[in-house]
Amino acid sequence: MTNFEYYAPTKVVFGKGTEEQVGELVCGQKCNKVLVHYGSGSVKKSGLLDRIFQSLEEEGVSYISLGGVVPNPRLSLVYEGIRLCKKEQVDFILAVGGGSVIDSAKAIGYGVANEGDVWDFYERKRAAQGCLPIGVVLTIAAAGSEMSNSSVITNENGWLKRGYGNDCCRAKFAIMDPELTMTLPKYQTASGCVDIMMHTMERYFNQEENLELTDGFSEHLIRTVMDNAKILMKEPDNYKARAEVMWAGSLSHNGLTGCGTAGGDWASHQLEHELGGMFDVAHGAGLAAVWGSWARYVLDARPDRFARFAVRVMGQTKGKDEIETALRGIEAMEEFYRSIEMPVSLSDMEIHPDEKQLHSLAEKCSHFGKRTIGCIKKLEQEDMYQIYKNAL
Amino acid sequence: MTNFEYYAPTKVVFGKGTEEQVGELVCGQKCNKVLVHYGSGSVKKSGLLDRIFQSLEEEGVSYISLGGVVPNPRLSLVYEGIRLCKKEQVDFILAVGGGSVIDSAKAIGYGVANEGDVWDFYERKRAAQGCLPIGVVLTIAAAGSEMSNSSVITNENGWLKRGYGNDCCRAKFAIMDPELTMTLPKYQTASGCVDIMMHTMERYFNQEENLELTDGFSEHLIRTVMDNAKILMKEPDNYKARAEVMWAGSLSHNGLTGCGTAGGDWASHQLEHELGGMFDVAHGAGLAAVWGSWARYVLDARPDRFARFAVRVMGQTKGKDEIETALRGIEAMEEFYRSIEMPVSLSDMEIHPDEKQLHSLAEKCSHFGKRTIGCIKKLEQEDMYQIYKNAL
Secondary structure (H helix, E strand, O other), X not given: OOOEEEEEEEEEEEOOOHHHHHXXXXXXXXXXXXXXXXXXXXHHHOOHHHHHHHHHHHOOOEEEEEOOXXXXXXXXXXXXXXXXXXXXXXXXXXXXXXXXXXXXXXXXXXXXXXXOOOHHHHOOXXXXXXXXXXXEEEOOOOOOOOOOOEEEEEEOOXXXXXXXXXXXXXXXXXXXXXXXXXXXOHHHHHHHHHHHHHHHHHHHOOOOOOOHHHXXXXXXXXXXXXXXXXXXXXXXXXXXXXXXXXXXXXXXXXXXXXXXXXOOOOHHHHHHHHHHHHHXXXXXXXXXXXHHHXXXXXXXXXXXXXXXXXXXXXXXXXXXXXXXXXXXXXXXXXXXXXXXXXXXXXXXXXXXXXXXXXXXXXXXXXXXXXXXXXXXXXXXXXXXXXXXXXXX | OOOEEEEEEEEEXXXXXXXXXXXXXXXXXOOOXXXXXXXXXXXXXXXXXXXXXXXHHHOOOEEEEEOOOOOOOEHHHHHHHHHXXXXXXXXXXXXXXXXXXXXXXXXXXXXXXXXXXXXXXXXXXXXXXXXXOXXXXXXXXXXXXXXXXXXXXXXXXXXXXXXXXXXXXXXXXXXXXXXXXXOOOHHHHHHHHHHHHHHHHHHHOOOOOOOHHHHHHHHHHHHHHHHHHHHHHHOOOOHHHHHHHXXXXXXXXXXXXXXXXXXXXXXXXXXXXXXXXXXXXXXXXXXXXXXXXXXXXXXXXXXXXXXXXXXXXXXOOOOOOHHHXXXXXXXXXXXXXXXXXXXXXXXXXXXXXXXXXXXXHHHHHOOOOOOOEOOOOXXXXXXXXXXXXXXX
């Protein structure tokens, strides 16, 4: 096992009614002016935004707001947020929403705390030296951005979707009330569950010998999300199931399931990022659609690992060899995806890229031939093209 | 499940040779003068202390040192440390050792950052308003103090052992090199493993419905420590096993296994604290010695919970009812303790308290009748006496 670092300083306040503490928590940050950042009208309609404004006012916190974040959050709104924060001398950002809103808040935070173009960080041209402090009121269990060090932004100029990770953007606090996720549409709930599972699966699949402690946590986390995803398809207002999924979402991406794993694979995520950039699909759904194709393509590089996954996570019996066991696990996972109405191919999402688009996806994903992705098997541009094609 | 907070801001730097980063990590804390706090001569003899001094010097960090911390760390040395820190204007404490050293460092940190007698906090007379920042180089996997918010100190005046928890004492960083624990005597390794298991078991046993996510983590953590404790009895220099146990030690007490569990029982810990205060036994060994007696005494209040523990952690088959299953689990745990040469009674530790001492233990543990302990079953002074007596 490899050396590792673990750093998850976000204070989590979890449970029913915890959003009422938002004013007090923001107040404790000793800031002068807050940007309340959010997405669509749903947090307005539900009354959540008004309750948050009220809580801030009760604590005498000065604030402005900026809504309009969309899934696959856009760089143009980030620029607008940076301008606004500078003009209004904002020194704290409160993200009210899911991963897209939090990621947008992080990007704005980088932009305010650093000179120059914020997109440089996402292009890996230079490293951010700081970030405005961020707080979160989470309304979607999925991305894990509330405890993670990462942020993914889409640049409309070329529809490039790029991620950037830096510990300085980790949220100071995250308020997580599972009740706030009860009104999510079924599709979004399922997509979130896949995203959560994949954050752990990306770390689980790699070329190193993991810590057994981490492997068992990961296996239990994935099983727990699967069990509760199925419950939520039938009982969307099951509080316990919402809580299991919400907490799993944070632990899946705060670093815990990566301890002693040498980082993990992440090829599925990179492949999906380009799909999201080009076709604007729900992230979790896009991951489900490419995962089987990826898994079959790289399987022979770690059949033992895929076989363990098949037995311990998917509950499969062993086949005549590791490959057969592994394939059973992949099929069982696809069966699970279908059971929660998630796609297992691009056509399941009604996306039908032509040859030119397939090549364009692979080209973008390989940064025009300048990088490989994955560690189970290092994937070149041609491999990416093949995985996209097999996922049709 | 109940609402919960989770806050574990310590930066963990884990793996071979990580102690070489100590100078750099302390430097990043931007402090003026460091107190290097340690215990017996073992860190001197091994050369670790010299390597740490060298690393600090290379980074130009000014420091003084104070050794002499003993197991069940003493208040008198804490007072000495406070005087020294004030005189030398120390603004950062580097604890080099295990739980006793870290706990002593935390107490010194409280004493420097607050007016008045530091023992007040341990007596719960008032709350600490701050603590000097603390860093850790861990040499014993056991107490989990490197990521916890707690500190336990023994006041020689009356041999009172008292714990105090406050988030402000959580370490800024913890360097964990499993190789540093390889030279520990067998007894201390085993005692540490019991302590780690018990930190999770205390949280696991309670009156609420836990998060399934947390329960599964806890069960896996305990099983992993048991598996690796057995390996270490035969192969004390097995790096992987040392790493599993060391990381389990931190996760067992940083709050993770308590999320959504309403806090846990902690009676075994309270019972052991008085034993430690009166007889100066190794903490983990003391826990092993009283646990079976405690478990049998409270079993009928949560037979379902003990039965689940028996099946999922101890691998027992189900008996004719939950009580029988539960008893199998308790016996299996005692069998495990014996297998790693841990006591399952006071006499196994060659401690033979007489009636007067038994009453005195119960009296102190109940704070002279002023408190109950435990939540599975609320234990009065008389119950405590009985559990000590049954543990003879």
